[in-house]
Amino acid sequence: MAKKPLKEYMTGDKFYYVPEIFDCISTRAAEMNGFEMVMISSSDFACSQTGIPDLNLLTIDEYCHMIERITYMTDMPLFIDADEGFGRPLQTYHGCKRMARAGADCILITDGMELAQPGLASIKDACYRLKAAKDGMADTNCLLMASCKHSIDDDFDGFCERIERYIEAGADIILPLEVNRSKKYGGKVGGALKIGETIKANYWYPDLDPGDKAEDAPALLKAGYLFTGIHYSFRAAMYAMLDTGRHVFESKTNDYVMTHYDYTGYHFHYSPMACFLQGTPWVDLEKRYVDNPDDAFAARKLKGFCGKSDKLVWDGKPIERD
Numbered sequence: 001m002a003k004k005p006l007k008e009y010m011t012g013d014k015f016y017y018v019p020e021i022f023d024c025i026s027t028r029a030a031e032m033n034g035f036e037m038v039m040i041s042s043s044d045f046a047c048s049q050t051g052i053p054d055l056n057l058l059t060i061d062e063y064c065h066m067i068e069r070i071t072y073m074t075d076m077p078l079f080i081d082a083d084e085g086f087g088r089p090l091q092t093y094h095g096c097k098r099m100a101r102a103g104a105d106c107i108l109i110t111d112g113m114e115l116a117q118p119g120l121a122s123i124k125d126a127c128y129r130l131k132a133a134k135d136g137m138a139d140t141n142c143l144l145m146a147s148c149k150h151s152i153d154d155d156f157d158g159f160c161e162r163i164e165r166y167i168e169a170g171a172d173i174i175l176p177l178e179v180n181r182s183k184k185y186g187g188k189v190g191g192a193l194k195i196g197e198t199i200k201a202n203y204w205y206p207d208l209d210p211g212d213k214a215e216d217a218p219a220l221l222k223a224g225y226l227f228t229g230i231h232y233s234f235r236a237a238m239y240a241m242l243d244t245g246r247h248v249f250e251s252k253t254n255d256y257v258m259t260h261y262d263y264t265g266y267h268f269h270y271s272p273m274a275c276f277l278q279g280t281p282w283v284d285l286e287k288r289y290v291d292n293p294d295d296a297f298a299a300r301k302l303k304g305f306c307g308k309s310d311k312l313v314w315d316g317k318p319i320e321r322d
Helices: 024-032 042-050 060-073 089-102 123-136 156-168 177-181 187-198 214-222 233-251 255-264 282-287 297-305
Strands: 016-021 038-040 078-081 106-110 143-148 173-176 203-205 225-230
Touching: 016 024, 016 233, 024 038, 024 060, 024 233, 038 060, 042 060, 042 233, 060 078, 060 089, 089 106, 089 123, 106 123, 123 143, 123 156, 143 156, 143 177, 156 173, 156 187, 173 177, 173 187, 177 187, 187 203, 187 214, 214 225, 233 255, 282 297
Parallel strands: 016 038, 016 225, 038 078, 078 106, 106 143, 143 173, 173 203, 203 225
Antiparallel strands: none
16 A cells, blocks of 8 residues: 555644654554654654764764664654754755655754754745755655744744745744743643634644643644644653663563563563564565465564564453463
């Protein structure tokens, strides 16, 4: 089945919650949970790849490498947070061209200063950056999202001027980032609604924060907000590794991980590889290319890494063990 272009999701009849992921396993977990699209978080991706804070050190090659791997394993739309676009506009053009051809469905470009300097780029410079990004995406289905960091409380008219210009420069989606700090128009939701009522566009609601309510989604959708990001994958992975690692280190056994997380409703007989083997075509595919199907490497992997006690889908029922 051919991958569905992101534009076909943007009918205005559904509000999408988009997990911000950092690799293939966090993508598969989001897919198994029922989410329909994901975003590579620049900060989570950078930290997971380098082991140091996100200091804008990752290269286009590293982004393209991960994009290719994720889009190979799933047909879910993939958003990319590309920060300020890797440098001057020509670098933005080059980076977006490569990422779009690697399989990115939407690339986010911000209007911050180059080289992570404080402050905002001028409208002119921000538009050059966006035009370069859009030109790089030519002849692909990739869309452009523009993040606007201009304060709506301090200068609403100036904010509106920016997003109108960004749309003219080719932005398909607008992320009004500073509504996170808005108090003047009724808080974050109030600020977002005022923007949507003032300028008709496709919007991304700034990342879901504690206190954001699911019941606000219909009003946001009506105002043009189609997506919001959710940061949980990287934090959840780190919590689980720290918690489990501490118990393993202190007990000098591996018993904790085999039973402790059963309360979550999921269980791996041996390895999370079960997420990639069970219910996927790999075993049946390799059996086509060997004389004895039981000798297929993927079949042997399935037997060794997956078990009857695996539970990969939450159904609210207690786990049954062998």
